[in-house]
Amino acid sequence: METILILGAGKSSTFLIDYLADSCGKKGRKLLLADLNSDLAKSKLKGKPHTEYARIDTENPESRKVLIAKANVVISMLPAFMHPVVAKDCLELGKHFFTASYESDALRKMQTEIEEKGLFFLNECGLDPGIDHMSAMKIMDEAKSKGEEIISFKSYCGGLLAPQSEDNPWKYKFTWNPRNVVLAGQGTSRYIEKSELKFVPYHQLFKRIETVSFPGLGDFDGYPNRDSLSYRKVYGLDDIPTLLRGTLRRAGYCKAWDVFVQLGITDDSFQMQMAQGSTYRQFLNAFLPWSDTLSVEEKLAELIADMDFSTFEKLQWLGIFESRMLPKTQ
Structure with missing residues (x-):
């Protein structure tokens, strides 16, 4: 069989x-x-x-x-x-x-x-990469069959929730390996915009976003996804002036996630060796400057200059300000 x-x-x-x-x-x-x-x-x-x-x-x-x-x-x-x-x-x-x-x-x-x-x-038999390639080629093949010239190609994709399931401030849920969500975007992204080569290093990735709007669904954050230029030849778009493959998240997600990037919490190149019995609050505090007068929340707001209520709400929902013990590590 x-x-x-x-x-x-x-x-x-x-x-x-x-x-x-x-x-x-x-x-x-x-x-x-x-x-x-x-x-x-x-x-x-x-x-x-x-x-x-x-x-x-x-x-x-x-x-x-x-x-x-x-x-x-x-x-x-x-x-x-x-x-x-x-x-x-x-x-x-x-x-x-x-x-x-x-x-x-x-x-x-x-x-x-x-x-x-x-x-x-x-390889690349999933949604992104995978189904996005097929939908892209379908659109481009149809355009070429009509004799049209493709001068710009932008493709955004994301594992997004149905509106009725958006029941947390992030409007996001884990549908794949959580570790991969944390590490997403590491490395430098590359694309071309109006014939100009663009590089977006990791520490800038969640700042350099484009607002993508869909009728009836609202606004989304779009950010560059890895090396878009590697698909120029594959897509048959060798001389195209603009080519970008990007990832979609709900509006506000990137600004909140960028807090973790700025603090260094998403850096997996070192081991923290927190003491057993440490709390989520102590974990967050380990990435903040020392102060004998300011609270964890105040230090974070002082360090992250553009902190707003929506961003703070997302962080608070995760429980990182709580004095609850971290899971035991082996």
């Missing part, structure tokens, strides 16, 4: 699991779902026919290869840094390989060997 293996049963995998579990049953295929947490994998499959779950230790080559050997197609929904590791296993074992992540240099270097073995490796 043809078998599809999904590695990773996290938030981003949920709808993929549901879709393939249903389609495998109809087409006489088997879906094998593997995760470090086998109970989570079991619960995601909901006991549907033609499905099976397993535990996998992704850092153990034998654990990976035993499961990959059982599959015809492997879909990695693991963190992006694991994709090249799994891809090498798939090359060795002769399995087709898919991800929803950006195509990395490590995977590009495998192209010759992939082609020699007659395998199909496909």
Whole structure:
């Protein structure tokens, strides 16, 4: 029986699991779902026919290869840094390989060997990147078929909530790995605007936003997403004067998130080593100047010059001013 293996049963995998579990049953295929947490994998499959779950230790080559050997197609929904590791296993074992992540240099270097073995490796199969590429090409192909010249292309995408689900000040919820949300935007973004090359470093990213409005939905913050110029050739827009791929968030999100960037809270290059029993308030205070007279809130307002009520409300909703203990770390 043809078998599809999904590695990773996290938030981003949920709808993929549901879709393939249903389609495998109809087409006489088997879906094998593997995760470090086998109970989570079991619960995601909901006991549907033609499905099976397993535990996998992704850092153990034998654990990976035993499961990959059982599959015809492997879909990695693991963190992006694991994709090249799994891809090498798939090359060795002769399995087709898919991800929803950006195509990395490590995977590009495998192209010759992939082609020699007659395998199909496909990345960027998600919403962004993925569906946005298809909608972009559809629009551009239709324009070119009419003889029109494309002089500007801007594409914005985001994992946004339905209006009825916007029940917190951020108007945002985790639908993918929370760590990836925290680290989003690290590195310098690049695009071209009216033939001028533009670079946006991380510390400027959430300041350099464009307001994008949609009738009936209101305003959104749009900010540049990684390297837009890498898509000029892919999109067939080599000489276009303006090309930008961006991310959408609800209006006000970027200004509030920029507080964390300015403080350095999103920097994952060091370990904090907070004492056990530390509180959220102490965590925030660790990033603020020392004062024997000002409160945490006052120090933050003094440090972040453009703090307003809407931004403060978002931060307060997260609970970072509370004297509640941080989760225990191992």
